Amino acid sequence: MADRRPPDRVIVIGGGLTGLSAAHRLFTRSAALRRPVEVTLLEAKPRIGGAIWTAHREGFMIEGGADSFITNKPWGVDLCRELGLGDALIGTDSTRRRSFVVRNGRLLPVPEGFVMMSPSRIGSILTSPILSLRGKLRLLLERFVPRKTDDSDESLASFVKRRLGREALDRLVQPLVGGIYTADPNDLSIAATLPQFLAMEREYGSLIRAARHQKRADQAASGARYGLFVSLADGMEALPKALSEALPSGTIRTETPVRRISRPDPLGPWRIELLDGSSIEASAVLITTEAHAAARLVDGFDPELALQLRSIPYASSAIVSVAYRRNAIAHPLDGFGAVVPIIEKRSILAISFTSVKFPNRAPADSVLLRVFVGGATQAELFDLDDSAMATIVRRELGELIGATGEPLFLEIRRHPRGMPQYNLGHLDRVAAIRRLESQHEGLGLAGNAFDGVGIPDCIRSGRSAADAILSALTEAGRRAVA
Numbered sequence: 001m002a003d004r005r006p007p008d009r010v011i012v013i014g015g016g017l018t019g020l021s022a023a024h025r026l027f028t029r030s031a032a033l034r035r036p037v038e039v040t041l042l043e044a045k046p047r048i049g050g051a052i053w054t055a056h057r058e059g060f061m062i063e064g065g066a067d068s069f070i071t072n073k074p075w076g077v078d079l080c081r082e083l084g085l086g087d088a089l090i091g092t093d094s095t096r097r098r099s100f101v102v103r104n105g106r107l108l109p110v111p112e113g114f115v116m117m118s119p120s121r122i123g124s125i126l127t128s129p130i131l132s133l134r135g136k137l138r139l140l141l142e143r144f145v146p147r148k149t150d151d152s153d154e155s156l157a158s159f160v161k162r163r164l165g166r167e168a169l170d171r172l173v174q175p176l177v178g179g180i181y182t183a184d185p186n187d188l189s190i191a192a193t194l195p196q197f198l199a200m201e202r203e204y205g206s207l208i209r210a211a212r213h214q215k216r217a218d219q220a221a222s223g224a225r226y227g228l229f230v231s232l233a234d235g236m237e238a239l240p241k242a243l244s245e246a247l248p249s250g251t252i253r254t255e256t257p258v259r260r261i262s263r264p265d266p267l268g269p270w271r272i273e274l275l276d277g278s279s280i281e282a283s284a285v286l287i288t289t290e291a292h293a294a295a296r297l298v299d300g301f302d303p304e305l306a307l308q309l310r311s312i313p314y315a316s317s318a319i320v321s322v323a324y325r326r327n328a329i330a331h332p333l334d335g336f337g338a339v340v341p342i343i344e345k346r347s348i349l350a351i352s353f354t355s356v357k358f359p360n361r362a363p364a365d366s367v368l369l370r371v372f373v374g375g376a377t378q379a380e381l382f383d384l385d386d387s388a389m390a391t392i393v394r395r396e397l398g399e400l401i402g403a404t405g406e407p408l409f410l411e412i413r414r415h416p417r418g419m420p421q422y423n424l425g426h427l428d429r430v431a432a433i434r435r436l437e438s439q440h441e442g443l444g445l446a447g448n449a450f451d452g453v454g455i456p457d458c459i460r461s462g463r464s465a466a467d468a469i470l471s472a473l474t475e476a477g478r479r480a481v482a
Protein backbone atom coordinates (compact mmCIF):
# COMPACT_ATOMS: atom_id res chain seq x y z
CA MET A 1 0.00 0.00 0.00
CA ALA A 2 1.29 3.51 -0.83
CA ASP A 3 2.64 5.56 2.06
CA ARG A 4 0.40 8.63 2.55
CA ARG A 5 2.73 10.78 4.66
CA PRO A 6 4.03 13.97 2.95
CA PRO A 7 7.30 13.29 1.13
CA ASP A 8 10.53 13.76 3.06
CA ARG A 9 12.93 16.27 1.59
CA VAL A 10 16.49 15.05 0.99
CA ILE A 11 19.27 17.46 0.06
CA VAL A 12 22.27 16.15 -1.86
CA ILE A 13 25.29 18.48 -1.77
CA GLY A 14 27.68 18.23 -4.73
CA GLY A 15 26.85 17.59 -8.39
CA GLY A 16 29.75 15.32 -9.33
CA LEU A 17 29.16 11.72 -10.30
CA THR A 18 28.64 10.64 -6.67
CA GLY A 19 25.98 13.25 -5.95
CA LEU A 20 24.18 12.67 -9.26
CA SER A 21 24.21 8.88 -8.77
CA ALA A 22 22.84 9.37 -5.26
CA ALA A 23 20.07 11.76 -6.37
CA HIS A 24 19.10 9.41 -9.19
CA ARG A 25 18.99 6.43 -6.85
CA LEU A 26 16.94 8.35 -4.26
CA PHE A 27 14.46 9.25 -6.95
CA THR A 28 14.13 5.84 -8.64
CA ARG A 29 14.22 3.74 -5.49
CA SER A 30 11.78 5.83 -3.49
CA ALA A 31 9.37 5.70 -6.45
CA ALA A 32 9.75 1.92 -6.57
CA LEU A 33 9.11 1.73 -2.83
CA ARG A 34 6.06 3.99 -3.31
CA ARG A 35 7.52 6.28 -0.67
CA PRO A 36 8.37 9.39 -2.71
CA VAL A 37 11.03 11.74 -1.43
CA GLU A 38 11.61 15.25 -2.69
CA VAL A 39 15.23 15.37 -3.80
CA THR A 40 17.19 18.57 -4.38
CA LEU A 41 20.82 18.57 -5.51
CA LEU A 42 22.89 21.66 -4.76
CA GLU A 43 26.04 22.26 -6.81
CA ALA A 44 28.37 25.20 -6.23
CA LYS A 45 29.59 25.56 -9.82
CA PRO A 46 27.62 26.58 -12.93
CA ARG A 47 27.93 23.04 -14.34
CA ILE A 48 27.38 19.52 -13.06
CA GLY A 49 29.79 16.60 -13.49
CA GLY A 50 32.56 17.68 -11.09
CA ALA A 51 35.76 15.92 -12.16
CA ILE A 52 34.11 14.71 -15.40
CA TRP A 53 34.22 17.22 -18.22
CA THR A 54 34.01 16.68 -22.00
CA ALA A 55 34.40 19.34 -24.68
CA HIS A 56 34.22 19.28 -28.46
CA ARG A 57 36.52 21.43 -30.54
CA GLU A 58 37.49 21.43 -34.22
CA GLY A 59 36.51 17.77 -34.68
CA PHE A 60 38.30 16.66 -31.47
CA MET A 61 36.66 15.30 -28.33
CA ILE A 62 38.52 16.49 -25.25
CA GLU A 63 38.24 14.84 -21.85
CA GLY A 64 39.39 17.25 -19.16
CA GLY A 65 38.93 14.70 -16.36
CA ALA A 66 38.23 10.97 -16.40
CA ASP A 67 38.37 9.44 -19.89
CA SER A 68 37.33 5.83 -19.17
CA PHE A 69 36.48 3.38 -16.40
CA ILE A 70 37.07 -0.24 -15.51
CA THR A 71 34.49 -2.92 -16.16
CA ASN A 72 35.55 -5.48 -13.56
CA LYS A 73 33.83 -3.36 -10.93
CA PRO A 74 30.29 -3.60 -12.39
CA TRP A 75 28.65 -0.42 -11.05
CA GLY A 76 29.75 1.83 -13.95
CA VAL A 77 28.58 -0.44 -16.75
CA ASP A 78 25.38 -1.32 -14.84
CA LEU A 79 24.43 2.34 -14.38
CA CYS A 80 25.13 3.13 -18.04
CA ARG A 81 22.80 0.29 -19.05
CA GLU A 82 20.13 1.43 -16.58
CA LEU A 83 20.25 4.91 -18.14
CA GLY A 84 20.00 3.59 -21.70
CA LEU A 85 23.67 4.24 -22.45
CA GLY A 86 24.52 0.54 -22.94
CA ASP A 87 24.95 0.93 -26.71
CA ALA A 88 27.16 3.98 -26.22
CA LEU A 89 29.80 2.02 -24.26
CA ILE A 90 32.97 1.66 -26.33
CA GLY A 91 36.05 -0.49 -25.68
CA THR A 92 39.69 0.31 -26.33
CA ASP A 93 41.29 -0.48 -29.71
CA SER A 94 42.21 -4.17 -29.33
CA THR A 95 45.04 -3.97 -31.88
CA ARG A 96 47.11 -1.53 -29.85
CA ARG A 97 46.51 -2.65 -26.29
CA ARG A 98 49.84 -1.94 -24.65
CA SER A 99 51.52 0.85 -22.70
CA PHE A 100 55.01 2.21 -22.37
CA VAL A 101 57.27 3.19 -19.51
CA VAL A 102 59.93 5.85 -19.98
CA ARG A 103 63.51 4.76 -19.30
CA ASN A 104 66.40 7.09 -20.00
CA GLY A 105 64.11 9.22 -22.11
CA ARG A 106 62.90 6.33 -24.31
CA LEU A 107 59.49 4.69 -24.41
CA LEU A 108 59.78 0.96 -23.62
CA PRO A 109 56.78 -1.40 -23.62
CA VAL A 110 55.52 -2.60 -20.23
CA PRO A 111 56.39 -6.33 -20.12
CA GLU A 112 53.43 -8.42 -21.30
CA GLY A 113 51.39 -9.90 -18.48
CA PHE A 114 52.65 -7.33 -15.93
CA VAL A 115 49.49 -6.03 -14.25
CA MET A 116 50.27 -3.14 -11.90
CA MET A 117 52.67 -5.20 -9.81
CA SER A 118 51.95 -8.81 -10.55
CA PRO A 119 54.10 -10.47 -13.21
CA SER A 120 52.33 -13.42 -14.86
CA ARG A 121 54.88 -13.90 -17.69
CA ILE A 122 58.42 -14.33 -16.47
CA GLY A 123 59.75 -14.61 -20.05
CA SER A 124 58.56 -11.12 -20.92
CA ILE A 125 60.19 -9.70 -17.79
CA LEU A 126 63.49 -11.40 -18.63
CA THR A 127 63.57 -10.00 -22.15
CA SER A 128 62.37 -6.50 -21.23
CA PRO A 129 65.00 -3.73 -21.23
CA ILE A 130 63.08 -1.85 -18.52
CA LEU A 131 64.93 -3.60 -15.66
CA SER A 132 68.67 -4.24 -15.34
CA LEU A 133 69.86 -7.84 -14.98
CA ARG A 134 70.18 -7.27 -11.24
CA GLY A 135 66.62 -5.84 -11.08
CA LYS A 136 65.26 -8.85 -12.99
CA LEU A 137 67.02 -11.36 -10.72
CA ARG A 138 65.71 -9.60 -7.64
CA LEU A 139 62.19 -9.66 -9.05
CA LEU A 140 62.45 -13.40 -9.74
CA LEU A 141 63.42 -14.00 -6.10
CA GLU A 142 59.94 -12.78 -5.15
CA ARG A 143 58.76 -16.38 -4.86
CA PHE A 144 61.11 -16.89 -1.92
CA VAL A 145 60.26 -13.71 -0.01
CA PRO A 146 58.34 -14.67 3.15
CA ARG A 147 54.84 -13.34 3.77
CA LYS A 148 54.41 -10.32 6.03
CA THR A 149 53.18 -11.66 9.32
CA ASP A 150 51.66 -8.63 11.05
CA ASP A 151 48.68 -6.71 9.68
CA SER A 152 50.00 -3.17 10.19
CA ASP A 153 49.33 -0.75 7.31
CA GLU A 154 52.14 -0.69 4.76
CA SER A 155 53.00 1.81 2.04
CA LEU A 156 53.00 0.85 -1.62
CA ALA A 157 56.75 1.55 -1.74
CA SER A 158 57.52 -0.69 1.24
CA PHE A 159 55.35 -3.55 -0.08
CA VAL A 160 56.89 -3.50 -3.54
CA LYS A 161 60.49 -3.08 -2.32
CA ARG A 162 59.98 -5.99 0.06
CA ARG A 163 58.45 -8.31 -2.54
CA LEU A 164 59.80 -7.28 -5.97
CA GLY A 165 62.81 -5.10 -5.16
CA ARG A 166 63.67 -1.42 -5.39
CA GLU A 167 64.21 -1.34 -9.13
CA ALA A 168 60.80 -2.86 -9.94
CA LEU A 169 59.28 -0.19 -7.70
CA ASP A 170 61.14 2.72 -9.27
CA ARG A 171 60.94 1.59 -12.88
CA LEU A 172 57.55 -0.13 -13.16
CA VAL A 173 55.19 -0.09 -10.20
CA GLN A 174 55.58 3.53 -9.08
CA PRO A 175 54.72 4.97 -12.51
CA LEU A 176 51.97 2.42 -13.22
CA VAL A 177 50.22 2.60 -9.85
CA GLY A 178 51.30 5.93 -8.42
CA GLY A 179 50.03 7.63 -11.56
CA ILE A 180 46.45 6.48 -10.95
CA TYR A 181 46.30 8.33 -7.66
CA THR A 182 48.90 10.93 -8.71
CA ALA A 183 50.39 9.82 -5.41
CA ASP A 184 53.70 9.39 -3.60
CA PRO A 185 54.28 5.62 -3.22
CA ASN A 186 55.99 6.20 0.15
CA ASP A 187 52.71 7.55 1.54
CA LEU A 188 50.09 5.51 -0.32
CA SER A 189 48.46 2.75 1.77
CA ILE A 190 48.47 -0.58 -0.05
CA ALA A 191 45.58 -1.85 2.08
CA ALA A 192 43.40 1.14 1.11
CA THR A 193 44.29 1.24 -2.58
CA LEU A 194 45.19 -2.26 -3.79
CA PRO A 195 44.04 -4.78 -1.18
CA GLN A 196 43.90 -7.52 -3.84
CA PHE A 197 47.70 -7.65 -3.91
CA LEU A 198 47.85 -8.06 -0.14
CA ALA A 199 45.35 -10.89 -0.53
CA MET A 200 47.57 -12.49 -3.19
CA GLU A 201 50.51 -12.41 -0.80
CA ARG A 202 48.42 -13.80 2.03
CA GLU A 203 46.87 -16.58 -0.02
CA TYR A 204 49.71 -17.69 -2.29
CA GLY A 205 52.77 -16.35 -0.44
CA SER A 206 53.92 -14.75 -3.71
CA LEU A 207 52.60 -12.34 -6.35
CA ILE A 208 54.24 -14.37 -9.11
CA ARG A 209 52.58 -17.60 -7.97
CA ALA A 210 49.25 -15.81 -7.55
CA ALA A 211 49.46 -14.21 -11.02
CA ARG A 212 50.24 -17.54 -12.68
CA HIS A 213 47.38 -19.21 -10.85
CA GLN A 214 45.04 -16.38 -11.93
CA LYS A 215 46.22 -16.68 -15.53
CA ARG A 216 45.53 -20.43 -15.59
CA ALA A 217 42.08 -19.86 -14.06
CA ASP A 218 41.29 -17.15 -16.66
CA GLN A 219 42.42 -19.35 -19.53
CA ALA A 220 40.32 -22.23 -18.23
CA ALA A 221 37.31 -19.92 -17.92
CA SER A 222 37.26 -17.78 -21.04
CA GLY A 223 40.71 -17.15 -22.41
CA ALA A 224 42.71 -14.07 -21.48
CA ARG A 225 41.11 -11.14 -19.63
CA TYR A 226 40.87 -8.17 -21.98
CA GLY A 227 38.81 -5.07 -22.47
CA LEU A 228 38.93 -3.89 -18.90
CA PHE A 229 38.48 -0.21 -19.80
CA VAL A 230 35.49 1.37 -21.50
CA SER A 231 34.38 4.89 -22.33
CA LEU A 232 31.28 6.46 -23.85
CA ALA A 233 30.98 7.23 -27.56
CA ASP A 234 30.07 10.89 -26.91
CA GLY A 235 32.54 11.28 -24.07
CA MET A 236 32.37 10.68 -20.33
CA GLU A 237 30.16 13.70 -19.69
CA ALA A 238 27.31 11.76 -21.30
CA LEU A 239 27.00 9.91 -17.99
CA PRO A 240 26.38 12.90 -15.65
CA LYS A 241 24.19 14.37 -18.38
CA ALA A 242 22.04 11.23 -18.61
CA LEU A 243 21.73 11.15 -14.82
CA SER A 244 20.58 14.76 -14.68
CA GLU A 245 18.10 14.21 -17.53
CA ALA A 246 16.59 11.25 -15.67
CA LEU A 247 15.77 13.48 -12.68
CA PRO A 248 12.58 15.57 -12.49
CA SER A 249 13.16 19.11 -13.69
CA GLY A 250 14.06 21.50 -10.90
CA THR A 251 15.90 18.80 -8.91
CA ILE A 252 19.34 20.25 -9.68
CA ARG A 253 20.32 23.74 -8.61
CA THR A 254 23.70 24.83 -9.97
CA GLU A 255 25.58 27.93 -8.77
CA THR A 256 24.25 27.16 -5.31
CA PRO A 257 27.18 26.77 -2.93
CA VAL A 258 26.31 25.48 0.53
CA ARG A 259 27.93 27.38 3.38
CA ARG A 260 27.24 25.05 6.28
CA ILE A 261 24.74 22.62 7.69
CA SER A 262 23.36 22.36 11.17
CA ARG A 263 20.64 20.74 13.20
CA PRO A 264 19.40 23.29 15.74
CA ASP A 265 17.06 20.72 17.35
CA PRO A 266 18.60 17.24 17.56
CA LEU A 267 15.17 15.72 16.83
CA GLY A 268 14.19 18.30 14.22
CA PRO A 269 15.10 18.85 10.57
CA TRP A 270 18.55 19.61 9.15
CA ARG A 271 19.16 23.21 8.14
CA ILE A 272 21.22 23.73 4.98
CA GLU A 273 22.57 27.27 4.82
CA LEU A 274 23.47 28.59 1.39
CA LEU A 275 26.18 31.12 0.61
CA ASP A 276 23.52 33.67 -0.44
CA GLY A 277 22.18 33.70 3.14
CA SER A 278 19.03 31.65 2.52
CA SER A 279 18.47 28.22 4.04
CA ILE A 280 16.55 25.01 3.32
CA GLU A 281 15.19 22.49 5.81
CA ALA A 282 15.37 18.77 5.11
CA SER A 283 14.82 15.39 6.77
CA ALA A 284 18.18 14.14 5.49
CA VAL A 285 21.31 15.54 3.90
CA LEU A 286 23.90 13.71 1.85
CA ILE A 287 27.28 15.38 1.41
CA THR A 288 29.21 14.26 -1.69
CA THR A 289 31.75 17.07 -1.98
CA GLU A 290 35.52 16.73 -1.62
CA ALA A 291 36.37 15.80 2.01
CA HIS A 292 37.96 19.21 2.68
CA ALA A 293 34.76 20.93 1.53
CA ALA A 294 32.65 18.51 3.61
CA ALA A 295 34.79 19.41 6.65
CA ARG A 296 33.75 23.06 6.36
CA LEU A 297 30.08 22.08 6.13
CA VAL A 298 30.02 19.93 9.29
CA ASP A 299 32.46 21.92 11.45
CA GLY A 300 29.69 23.77 13.30
CA PHE A 301 27.91 20.69 14.67
CA ASP A 302 30.72 18.09 14.81
CA PRO A 303 34.28 19.51 14.93
CA GLU A 304 35.72 16.00 15.43
CA LEU A 305 34.10 14.79 12.20
CA ALA A 306 35.44 17.92 10.47
CA LEU A 307 38.94 17.18 11.77
CA GLN A 308 38.86 13.62 10.46
CA LEU A 309 37.56 14.76 7.05
CA ARG A 310 40.27 17.43 6.85
CA SER A 311 42.94 14.83 7.59
CA ILE A 312 42.39 13.18 4.18
CA PRO A 313 45.05 14.84 2.04
CA TYR A 314 44.41 15.87 -1.56
CA ALA A 315 46.70 16.34 -4.57
CA SER A 316 46.22 18.84 -7.39
CA SER A 317 46.76 17.85 -10.99
CA ALA A 318 46.22 19.21 -14.47
CA ILE A 319 45.27 17.49 -17.69
CA VAL A 320 46.78 19.14 -20.72
CA SER A 321 45.06 18.14 -23.96
CA VAL A 322 47.30 18.69 -26.97
CA ALA A 323 46.37 18.15 -30.61
CA TYR A 324 48.86 17.69 -33.45
CA ARG A 325 48.78 16.71 -37.07
CA ARG A 326 49.77 13.03 -37.20
CA ASN A 327 52.88 13.78 -39.26
CA ALA A 328 54.17 16.20 -36.59
CA ILE A 329 54.92 13.25 -34.26
CA ALA A 330 57.80 10.89 -34.94
CA HIS A 331 56.78 8.11 -32.54
CA PRO A 332 54.55 5.39 -34.09
CA LEU A 333 52.08 5.79 -31.16
CA ASP A 334 51.58 2.02 -31.23
CA GLY A 335 50.09 1.80 -27.75
CA PHE A 336 47.76 3.62 -25.37
CA GLY A 337 50.31 5.90 -23.76
CA ALA A 338 53.35 6.16 -21.54
CA VAL A 339 53.95 6.57 -17.83
CA VAL A 340 56.97 8.43 -16.50
CA PRO A 341 58.84 7.17 -13.40
CA ILE A 342 59.74 9.81 -10.81
CA ILE A 343 63.40 8.81 -11.05
CA GLU A 344 63.44 9.92 -14.68
CA LYS A 345 63.23 13.46 -13.23
CA ARG A 346 60.96 14.75 -15.97
CA SER A 347 58.15 17.29 -15.62
CA ILE A 348 55.11 15.20 -16.53
CA LEU A 349 53.52 12.10 -14.96
CA ALA A 350 52.09 10.40 -18.04
CA ILE A 351 50.93 10.83 -21.64
CA SER A 352 47.77 9.16 -22.88
CA PHE A 353 47.46 8.62 -26.64
CA THR A 354 43.76 9.38 -26.46
CA SER A 355 42.92 9.15 -30.15
CA VAL A 356 44.71 5.79 -30.41
CA LYS A 357 42.93 4.38 -27.37
CA PHE A 358 39.37 5.28 -28.39
CA PRO A 359 37.71 5.95 -31.78
CA ASN A 360 36.41 9.37 -32.87
CA ARG A 361 38.56 11.42 -30.51
CA ALA A 362 40.37 13.24 -33.37
CA PRO A 363 40.03 13.78 -37.14
CA ALA A 364 41.76 11.10 -39.25
CA ASP A 365 44.97 13.02 -39.98
CA SER A 366 45.40 14.26 -36.40
CA VAL A 367 46.30 13.03 -32.94
CA LEU A 368 44.94 13.96 -29.53
CA LEU A 369 47.17 13.49 -26.47
CA ARG A 370 46.42 13.95 -22.76
CA VAL A 371 49.36 14.89 -20.58
CA PHE A 372 49.18 14.64 -16.77
CA VAL A 373 51.00 17.29 -14.75
CA GLY A 374 51.42 17.83 -10.98
CA GLY A 375 50.09 15.32 -8.45
CA ALA A 376 51.57 14.65 -5.03
CA THR A 377 55.06 14.07 -6.39
CA GLN A 378 55.35 17.21 -8.54
CA ALA A 379 53.07 19.60 -6.66
CA GLU A 380 55.12 22.67 -7.65
CA LEU A 381 54.39 22.10 -11.35
CA PHE A 382 50.64 22.46 -10.77
CA ASP A 383 51.30 26.01 -9.58
CA LEU A 384 52.87 27.08 -12.90
CA ASP A 385 50.82 29.51 -14.93
CA ASP A 386 49.24 28.25 -18.16
CA SER A 387 51.94 29.53 -20.45
CA ALA A 388 54.80 27.99 -18.40
CA MET A 389 52.91 24.69 -18.13
CA ALA A 390 52.28 24.66 -21.88
CA THR A 391 55.98 25.27 -22.58
CA ILE A 392 57.01 22.38 -20.33
CA VAL A 393 54.47 20.00 -21.85
CA ARG A 394 55.54 20.84 -25.39
CA ARG A 395 59.20 20.35 -24.49
CA GLU A 396 58.46 16.96 -22.91
CA LEU A 397 56.39 15.83 -25.91
CA GLY A 398 59.21 16.93 -28.19
CA GLU A 399 61.80 14.92 -26.28
CA LEU A 400 59.71 11.82 -25.56
CA ILE A 401 57.65 11.25 -28.73
CA GLY A 402 59.31 13.59 -31.19
CA ALA A 403 56.44 16.11 -31.43
CA THR A 404 57.53 19.07 -33.54
CA GLY A 405 56.10 22.43 -34.50
CA GLU A 406 53.07 24.26 -33.20
CA PRO A 407 50.27 22.05 -31.84
CA LEU A 408 46.84 22.59 -33.40
CA PHE A 409 45.72 23.57 -29.89
CA LEU A 410 46.65 23.03 -26.27
CA GLU A 411 44.06 23.18 -23.48
CA ILE A 412 44.71 22.98 -19.76
CA ARG A 413 42.12 21.67 -17.34
CA ARG A 414 43.09 22.01 -13.67
CA HIS A 415 41.82 19.93 -10.75
CA PRO A 416 42.91 21.82 -7.62
CA ARG A 417 42.83 19.55 -4.57
CA GLY A 418 40.79 17.14 -6.68
CA MET A 419 42.40 13.78 -6.00
CA PRO A 420 42.16 12.31 -2.47
CA GLN A 421 45.28 10.50 -1.32
CA TYR A 422 44.65 7.19 0.41
CA ASN A 423 47.74 7.49 2.56
CA LEU A 424 48.89 5.30 5.45
CA GLY A 425 46.12 5.11 8.05
CA HIS A 426 43.37 5.83 5.49
CA LEU A 427 41.22 2.85 6.48
CA ASP A 428 41.34 3.92 10.14
CA ARG A 429 40.43 7.50 9.20
CA VAL A 430 37.45 6.29 7.15
CA ALA A 431 36.33 4.00 10.00
CA ALA A 432 36.46 6.98 12.40
CA ILE A 433 34.46 9.11 9.93
CA ARG A 434 31.84 6.37 9.54
CA ARG A 435 31.57 6.05 13.34
CA LEU A 436 30.98 9.79 13.74
CA GLU A 437 28.60 9.96 10.77
CA SER A 438 26.43 7.20 12.28
CA GLN A 439 25.82 9.36 15.35
CA HIS A 440 23.85 11.87 13.25
CA GLU A 441 20.54 10.50 12.01
CA GLY A 442 19.77 11.61 8.48
CA LEU A 443 23.37 12.55 7.63
CA GLY A 444 25.25 10.76 4.86
CA LEU A 445 28.78 11.15 3.50
CA ALA A 446 29.79 9.73 0.13
CA GLY A 447 32.30 10.38 -2.62
CA ASN A 448 35.74 9.54 -3.87
CA ALA A 449 37.43 10.36 -0.56
CA PHE A 450 36.45 7.15 1.17
CA ASP A 451 36.25 3.74 -0.50
CA GLY A 452 37.68 4.20 -3.99
CA VAL A 453 38.42 7.02 -6.44
CA GLY A 454 37.39 5.36 -9.71
CA ILE A 455 34.12 6.05 -11.48
CA PRO A 456 32.48 2.71 -10.53
CA ASP A 457 33.50 3.30 -6.89
CA CYS A 458 31.89 6.76 -6.87
CA ILE A 459 28.67 5.39 -8.34
CA ARG A 460 28.54 2.66 -5.74
CA SER A 461 29.32 5.14 -2.97
CA GLY A 462 26.51 7.50 -4.02
CA ARG A 463 23.97 4.74 -4.51
CA SER A 464 24.62 2.95 -1.24
CA ALA A 465 24.52 6.24 0.69
CA ALA A 466 21.15 6.94 -0.96
CA ASP A 467 19.88 3.50 0.06
CA ALA A 468 21.05 4.07 3.66
CA ILE A 469 19.18 7.39 3.77
CA LEU A 470 16.00 5.83 2.42
CA SER A 471 16.19 3.03 5.01
CA ALA A 472 16.74 5.58 7.79
CA LEU A 473 13.76 7.67 6.58
CA THR A 474 11.55 4.60 6.34
CA GLU A 475 12.57 3.57 9.86
CA ALA A 476 11.96 7.10 11.20
CA GLY A 477 8.56 7.10 9.47
CA ARG A 478 7.66 3.79 11.12
CA ARG A 479 8.64 5.16 14.53
CA ALA A 480 6.55 8.30 13.94
CA VAL A 481 3.47 6.23 13.06
CA ALA A 482 3.91 3.82 16.00
Ligand SMILES: Cc1cc2nc3c(=O)[nH]c(=O)nc-3n(C[C@H](O)[C@H](O)[C@H](O)COP(=O)(O)OP(=O)(O)OC[C@H]3O[C@@H](n4cnc5c(N)ncnc54)[C@H](O)[C@@H]3O)c2cc1C
Pocket residue numbers: 013014015016017018019042043044045048049050051052064065066067068069070256257258259288289290293317318319415418419446447448449453454455456458
Ligand atom coordinates in the same frame (compact mmCIF):
# COMPACT_ATOMS: atom_id res chain seq x y z
C1 LIG B 1 42.23 14.50 -13.42
C2 LIG B 1 41.43 13.30 -13.05
C3 LIG B 1 41.37 12.20 -13.92
C4 LIG B 1 40.61 11.08 -13.57
N1 LIG B 1 40.54 10.02 -14.44
C5 LIG B 1 39.77 8.95 -14.12
C6 LIG B 1 39.58 7.89 -15.06
O1 LIG B 1 40.06 7.95 -16.19
N2 LIG B 1 38.80 6.84 -14.68
C7 LIG B 1 38.19 6.79 -13.45
O2 LIG B 1 37.50 5.79 -13.15
N3 LIG B 1 38.33 7.79 -12.56
C8 LIG B 1 39.09 8.87 -12.88
N4 LIG B 1 39.20 9.90 -11.99
C9 LIG B 1 38.47 9.83 -10.74
C10 LIG B 1 36.98 10.16 -10.87
O3 LIG B 1 36.75 10.91 -12.04
C11 LIG B 1 36.54 10.97 -9.67
O4 LIG B 1 36.92 10.31 -8.48
C12 LIG B 1 35.03 11.19 -9.65
O5 LIG B 1 34.57 11.77 -10.87
C13 LIG B 1 34.69 12.07 -8.46
O6 LIG B 1 33.30 12.27 -8.37
P1 LIG B 1 32.67 12.91 -7.04
O7 LIG B 1 31.27 13.23 -7.35
O8 LIG B 1 32.95 12.03 -5.87
O9 LIG B 1 33.51 14.23 -6.77
P2 LIG B 1 33.63 15.55 -7.64
O10 LIG B 1 33.56 15.24 -9.08
O11 LIG B 1 34.86 16.23 -7.12
O12 LIG B 1 32.34 16.39 -7.27
C14 LIG B 1 32.19 17.11 -6.08
C15 LIG B 1 31.28 18.28 -6.39
O13 LIG B 1 30.97 18.96 -5.16
C16 LIG B 1 30.87 20.34 -5.47
N5 LIG B 1 30.99 21.12 -4.23
C17 LIG B 1 32.09 21.29 -3.45
N6 LIG B 1 31.80 22.08 -2.38
C18 LIG B 1 30.48 22.43 -2.50
C19 LIG B 1 29.60 23.22 -1.71
N7 LIG B 1 30.01 23.82 -0.59
N8 LIG B 1 28.31 23.36 -2.12
C20 LIG B 1 27.85 22.74 -3.25
N9 LIG B 1 28.67 21.98 -4.04
C21 LIG B 1 29.97 21.81 -3.67
C22 LIG B 1 32.01 20.57 -6.44
O14 LIG B 1 31.85 21.77 -7.17
C23 LIG B 1 31.92 19.31 -7.30
O15 LIG B 1 31.12 19.50 -8.44
C24 LIG B 1 39.94 11.05 -12.33
C25 LIG B 1 39.99 12.14 -11.47
C26 LIG B 1 40.71 13.27 -11.83
C27 LIG B 1 40.74 14.45 -10.89
